[in-house]
Amino acid sequence: MRLLKAIKSGFANYINIHGVASRGEFWFWLLFVTVLLCITLIIDGAYLGPLIGNMSGQEVMAFDQDAPKWLSIITLILLIIPTITVGMRRIQETGFSKWWILLGLTIVGLIPLMFFFFKKGKKPAKENP
Numbered sequence: 001m002r003l004l005k006a007i008k009s010g011f012a013n014y015i016n017i018h019g020v021a022s023r024g025e026f027w028f029w030l031l032f033v034t035v036l037l038c039i040t041l042i043i044d045g046a047y048l049g050p051l052i053g054n055m056s057g058q059e060v061m062a063f064d065q066d067a068p069k070w071l072s073i074i075t076l077i078l079l080i081i082p083t084i085t086v087g088m089r090r091i092q093e094t095g096f097s098k099w100w101i102l103l104g105l106t107i108v109g110l111i112p113l114m115f116f117f118f119k120k121g122k123k124p125a126k127e128n129p
Helices: 003-012 023-055 070-093 098-105 110-118
Strands: none
Touching: 003 023, 003 070, 023 070, 023 110, 070 098, 070 110, 098 110
């Protein structure tokens, strides 16, 4: 799956927890989310953080830790649900229950989740004509 197709699929299936997501779709979606969050952090640190901080009466320099990061927080809130649903569809494609995603709430649970995310999916049954 190509990057743009994975991004379109991630947004088109924003709250869809049924169906499956291929490895390519999942990893391209995570790449998109990571790059977008890095870009928003840079924008927040360089421009918006000092602008908003100085407007509120504080002396805020570029890339200051105390600078507000509103754009990054809004982006994270908007992308958390589709990221979880893509993960659920990815786990379902490997043949396990999509609710295994709840293991991510624990630190130790990230290890089996990585197994699910890297595992090759089940091959679809071939139809006889």
